[in-house]
Amino acid sequence: MTSSAGVAAPVLVERHGAVLVITLDRPEARNAIDLRTAEAIGAAIDTLESDPSLAAGVIAANGSAFCAGMDLKAHLRGERPRTEERGFAGMVEAPPLKPLIAAVEGPALGGGFEIVLACDLVVASASASFGLPEVKRGLVAAAGGLTRLPKALPRAVALEMILTGDAVSASVLSGFGLINRVVDPGTALATAIDLALRIAENGPLAVRTSKRIVVESSDWPADQEFLRLREAAAEVFASADAREGARAFAERRRPAWSGS
Structure with a gap:
């Protein structure tokens, strides 16, 4: 090239x-x-x-x-x-x-x-x-x-x-x-x-957030660890992809991720 x-x-x-x-x-x-x-x-x-x-x-x-x-x-x-x-x-x-x-x-x-x-x-x-x-x-x-x-x-x-x-x-x-x-x-x-x-193959929002938590959590104070973890994960649990993942599992099919 x-x-x-x-x-x-x-x-x-x-x-x-x-x-x-x-x-x-x-x-x-x-x-x-x-x-x-x-x-x-x-x-x-x-x-x-x-x-x-x-x-x-x-x-x-x-x-x-x-x-x-x-x-x-x-x-x-x-x-x-x-x-x-x-x-x-x-x-x-x-x-x-x-x-x-x-x-x-x-x-x-x-x-x-x-x-x-x-x-x-x-x-x-x-x-x-x-x-x-x-x-x-x-x-x-x-x-x-x-x-x-x-x-x-x-x-x-x-x-x-x-x-x-x-x-x-x-x-x-x-x-x-x-x-x-x-x-x-x-x-x-x-x-x-x-x-x-x-x-x-995995949910893009879940993958991106999981990596971010791993990278950022090394600097989190111990007494705030789970608070910050819950805050970071809240968007994923409330996402359309989380609902799609559960539906796909129940319907025994591959999920169709939207990234949101």
């Missing part, structure tokens, strides 16, 4: 039913993120959010690496690979409200790992590896790695990865619960799409 100017697009976007697949397509640069790539990812995330026919997204990559992080050559030219609305890579500071799954083949390093950490679920090839090598270059993982990784892993494990900069295999991180599926090489995308399609 090429842009109207005849330049190859850095990101491919396609639909699989109610799932939007966003594929990094700069294999010659190990899918490093430059400004064009960040803007293209951000536009795809906006599409996922705004289109009511889309229920979930998958982010994947072509080539031997998932993503090598920030494009250092572009950085030296003065580029900042971020968007005003969503930050680095057009997503890490404001991920979509709808579920997003990372499908990882090969290394996901630096900003590439931070993209993964901004996703909700992770499907990884057995050949995948993950790391934050910024300290090896005198830098820090400022696109979410230093804040999200200690929440996703035991603190000592996260600190070892952060302070050594060493990459860790998918199988090791799976043992700590960071990865949902470790699959045969070449099958991460298909597995992630299948998982996203399973999510898409």
Whole structure:
């Protein structure tokens, strides 16, 4: 795929039913993120959010690496690979409200790992590896790695990865619960799409609200937890989709969700 100017697009976007697949397509640069790539990812995330026919997204990559992080050559030219609305890579500071799954083949390093950490679920090839090598270059993982990784892993494990900069295999991180599926090489995308399609079968309002509660509740005071939970869930219980779900169950048919 090429842009109207005849330049190859850095990101491919396609639909699989109610799932939007966003594929990094700069294999010659190990899918490093430059400004064009960040803007293209951000536009795809906006599409996922705004289109009511889309229920979930998958982010994947072509080539031997998932993503090598920030494009250092572009950085030296003065580029900042971020968007005003969503930050680095057009997503890490404001991920979509709808579920997003990372499908990882090969290394996901630096900003590439931070993209993964901004996703909700992770499907990884057995050949995948993950790391934050910024300290090896005198830098820090400022696109979410230093804040999200200690929440996703035991603190000592996260600190070892952060302070050594060493990459860790998918199988090791799976043992700590960071990865949902470790699959045969070449099958991460298909597995992630299948998982996203399973999510898409469910009530969209219920899915979106469930994700929001999980994300926001980590900061709720203990004495307000159930009050805020009831407030957040009230819209779902009063929705047309809740009534449709009950009717479909009673009538032994698939529900026809309206998203309201």
